Amino acid sequence: MVVALESAPQRWDSPFDPDLTDEEVSGLLNTSAFLTVDRDLFPAHTPFEGILKNDTRIVNFHAGDIVVREGDYGNSAFIVLEGSLRVFVGNEGPEGLLGRQSINKRGVFSALSQLFSNSHIPEVRDTRNYGTQNLREGRQDSDAARVFVQDIPAVLDEFRTAILEEGAVFGELAALGRIPRTATIFSETDSVLLEIRWQGLRELRKYNEEFRRQIDTRYRENALKVHLRETPLFTGLEDDVLEQLVSATLFETYGAFDWHISYQKMRSSGRSGPEHEVPIASEGEYADGLLLIRAGFARVSVNYGKSNRTVAYLGAGQHYGLRALYDSWKSSTDVALGSSLTALGYVDVLRVPAPILEEHVFPNISGRPPTFVSLDDRSVSDDSLLEWSVDERFINGTQAMLIDLNRCVRCDDCVRACASTHGGNPRFVRHGKTFDHWMVANACMHCADPVCMIGCPTGAIHRSQVGGMVIINDDTCIGCGTCANSCPYNNIRLVDVRSRDGSLVLNPNTQLPIQKATKCDLCATNPGGPACVRACPHGALSRVDFQPETLAEDSP
């Protein structure tokens, strides 16, 4: 059945804060942060007032409330409207404030003791460790729940902090660049902040010269030089050339930050594939610069039959367009791109203009840059696994559980091994999407772009400092389900926790069972790595990185 809508869905159909009034928007226009904004530069379809009305919300913080946490992923930036905030300098901060879990590897005897300590009752917890964080307001609502610093004067005495006052902007680089927050910030006094979601940030950056300059300058100063220096193509450049490169490089973002939500909708409506993705560069066009993928994933495809055929996918650190640019420079004629590049979700791109490459980089390249693997020696069947992994977005996984069904005897030794190292509770389901004789089981893939980490109110889900796996601190998880709802692969499960006698642990306020988010932690605390891999007698199970280095080495 087809339902006709009165109008096509618009971006502002769901405002960030539906309760934001026109009076409040007028008030915002008169704040120091926006007084100098030239509203005439914004197009009629995206007026400045519209951005404020639909892409921002006013958030009140009490003294001590944590606003952003180091290491968290976020999709919004903040402007201080009233009050003052403090940012911890040099990765400092009170222990436990971040809600993270320190990973202590078990010894052999401790690991062995699980044989006797594992309970036959599911999801038994020692609730004595719960409530170690100072949590304000609702315990089940991710928006309302806030962790706070209890003794602000003592914290200020003990730790080095910097102050952020009215008009200060923070969080925009993490929001636009899809990178973890670099510092923890808390409200020193009662404060009012304007939170701008990434869509609004992108529009502001697009139409407001001052805002763009401010963000770009910060990025150039803080991260770009290091990033370019780490790019193999530029490692040999002199410092002054690198400076020129830094100042000439353009920043671009493609796709939606919340791609995981739109992707699920696209899949359910059967609209997946390159033709439904945001184009970055198109086959047949002329390249004006080298595209460096800074964050996210992009698909390289060529026209094939009535559709597009995936040649490769690119991840952070890889580049596109080098071959065409080099050929253009070498032959002094325009050489068109031999493939298209489309955004798989959110992609942060750096565009290095061609002239600077021609002057400083190409003369130092020995030989023509390699292209992607030629299609001549690959059939459609050969590439079908690649197409599938890209379509299903498994390329996001760095530790996906891949099972060879031609070897798997379905004995569930992997499941039992997982349970034996997690208190008797398996942390994955030996079931999932299949292609040919491969199955990607429902186990956390420890994604390169961990969308599950966006919005966790207590910082319970985080990337571990050692190993980089995404883990959940059971003690600080409040069971709000934000992570489980965000995971595009349904690999996080909420469970009702129980006490040792088997009874459900109830929230004293609501009398509802306390829930916790659970998922694979790669046996972070257990010696010897993932027990599931070791337990498979037939070598059918492996944890694989879907990163693209094995698929493509350079650009067309």
Place this chain on the structure above:
Amino acid sequence: MVSRLRTGFVWVTALIIFGFLFYEARRASVSLESAEVITGWCLLCLMVFLALFNIRKKLSMLPIGKAETWLLFHTAGGVLVTAVYWLHVGNLWPLGLYEQLLALLIYATVLTGVFGYVIQRTYPKRLTQTGVEVIYERIPREVSELRDQVEDLVLECTEKTESETLGRHYVDTLAWYFRRPRFFSHHVFGSQHGRQWLRQQDAAVRRYLSDDEKVYLDQLIELAEYKNGLDTHYVYQGVMKGWLLIHVPLTVALLVTSVWHILLVHIYAL
């Protein structure tokens, strides 16, 4: 995946161990010593080592090597045990009653092991070929849901087409098929009898159906094909889980009788 090099190393090691034992047994025999004591104790050690594989499965939390490597040793060890057993008794079938019980147990254990080895290398591929993937414990629920789906379809067909032909055919024959997993013995040997039976049921009734009913029959057959895949999984997964229920108890029985055998030998024969 265990590398070919490692596989080769394990098998060569097993061969060297057997060669050494063979040489020692011959030497002991020539020296008028009791070669059976050497081979017997080695046999027990090997059997205990093989049984440890099952213990290793319970100790997944410990970094004591991959189960895949253990299985390789287990397989090579199983072959070695057979060879050493023949060396120990000197023929294929002993004369004493208790020794015959031991022989029966060792042969049964080895044969079930070989059976397990073979099915574990053939069944997974056949399961993949069904195009269905299901967890064993969920199969009864899947079959039940499928049955509900099929019955709803047949009822709808009867209501919409005002004809009982397909409904009667379902009640007479297909209801039996959807009641629980079928054609167990055929599936065990990889026969396609289930699919052939479905084709037969399809052809038998199709000639009596109107065009509208045929649409429902096509849907029904599609669901029946899926059920055939579930049946295959039920049988193969069941067999792959079930053979251990024979192999492991046989191993335990073998170890117990072997220990008693050693006690008797050391008390009365040496």
